[in-house]
Amino acid sequence: MSTAIIGAGVMGETLLSGLVRAGRRVDQLMVGEKRSERARELEERYGVAVVSNREAAAKADTVALVVKPQDMGDVLDEIAPELRPGQLVVSLAAGITTAFIEARVPEGVAVVRVMPNTPALVDEGMAAISPGSHCDEAHLAEVEALMASTGKVLRIPEKQMDAVTAISGSGPAYIFFVVESMIEAGVHLGLPRATATELVVQTLVGSATMLRETGTHPVVLREQVTSPGGTTASALRELEVHKVRAAFLAAMEAARNRSRELAEGS
Ligand SMILES: NC(=O)C1=CN([C@@H]2O[C@H](COP(=O)(O)OP(=O)(O)OC[C@H]3O[C@@H](n4cnc5c(N)ncnc54)[C@H](O)[C@@H]3O)[C@@H](O)[C@H]2O)C=CC1
Numbered sequence: 001m002s003t004a005i006i007g008a009g010v011m012g013e014t015l016l017s018g019l020v021r022a023g024r025r026v027d028q029l030m031v032g033e034k035r036s037e038r039a040r041e042l043e044e045r046y047g048v049a050v051v052s053n054r055e056a057a058a059k060a061d062t063v064a065l066v067v068k069p070q071d072m073g074d075v076l077d078e079i080a081p082e083l084r085p086g087q088l089v090v091s092l093a094a095g096i097t098t099a100f101i102e103a104r105v106p107e108g109v110a111v112v113r114v115m116p117n118t119p120a121l122v123d124e125g126m127a128a129i130s131p132g133s134h135c136d137e138a139h140l141a142e143v144e145a146l147m148a149s150t151g152k153v154l155r156i157p158e159k160q161m162d163a164v165t166a167i168s169g170s171g172p173a174y175i176f177f178v179v180e181s182m183i184e185a186g187v188h189l190g191l192p193r194a195t196a197t198e199l200v201v202q203t204l205v206g207s208a209t210m211l212r213e214t215g216t217h218p219v220v221l222r223e224q225v226t227s228p229g230g231t232t233a234s235a236l237r238e239l240e241v242h243k244v245r246a247a248f249l250a251a252m253e254a255a256r257n258r259s260r261e262l263a264e265g266s
């Protein structure tokens with residue numbers, strides 16, 4: 001089964017490298033990429049064939065669209081004449097609905113929508129997938145296998161996609177922002193930057209591993225750290241005073257709303 005990736009930016013390369021790491025034969029992969037310098041870079045790095053979007057659509061069994069939401073209409077119009085029933089189109093774009101894609105491809109082409117995230121680059125990705133209306137179990141299972149090569153996969157109803165995008169799609173950026181803030185605070189407290197970075201990164205990995213391996217509720221884990229009258233209680237009070245919880249709610253609502261706007265083409 002051959003797979004084409006159209007749009008090989010950050011997320012397109014993440015998918016490509018995951019497939020290569022998972023043992024997919026490079027001669028069964030191809031890339032369509034507008035920027036010629038970027039295309040050459042990927043050819044050199046992975047030995048993958050870079051072809052036109054139309055050739056990719058004509059030759060591949062599965063066509064993964066990883067361009068920006070705003071470019072999706074043009075790309076679909078370009079490749080639609082090459083697509084045929086039985087092929088599978090997978091969109092990784094925020095906001096773009098399966099109905100939007102189905103309206104632009106020939107009938108009988110199956111469509112699956114995916115929301116991936118960048119930790120897929122280290123095989124710790126979280127992808128959510130939703131079937132379009134002409135998609136059967138085999139198509140969904142194929143996309144599940146495709147994304148499982150880079151991490152976890154969850155099947156969700158498409159109406160949850162905007163909220164999922166706000167959590168796991170954009171989520172790594174929130175975490176990196178928190179990490180960056182903690183490192184800067186450590187430097188402010190007088191620690192060398194390298195020391196602060198090592199302390200923060202390992203604390204993050206350790207906390208994430210505890211959440212995953214114990215399955216314990218985060219409130220319980222937080223209470224275990226919070227000694228009565230101690231340092232953590234003082235710190236947490238400041239986070240509440242500065243409304244960090246409310247800020248996360250507002251931020252994720254904004255991301256969810258932006259995903260809805262992208263669906264409308266803005
Ligand atoms: N970066 C992320 O963390 C995530 C991104 N996504 C989705 O992935 C998609 C791509 O995002 P990024 O990789 O971050 O953007 P990007 O800007 O890094 O990559 C887009 C790529 O598409 C190429 N491109 C644009 N028009 C094209 C065309 N007509 N034909 C072929 N290639 C074309 C661009 O040259 C660029 O390399 C977006 O729809 C985004 O919503 C989804 C989840 C996470």
Ligand SMILES: O=C(O)[C@@H]1CCC=N1
Nearest residue numbers: 093094165169170171
């Ligand atoms: O920022 C964005 O629009 C994309 C979708 C989720 C993560 N990055």
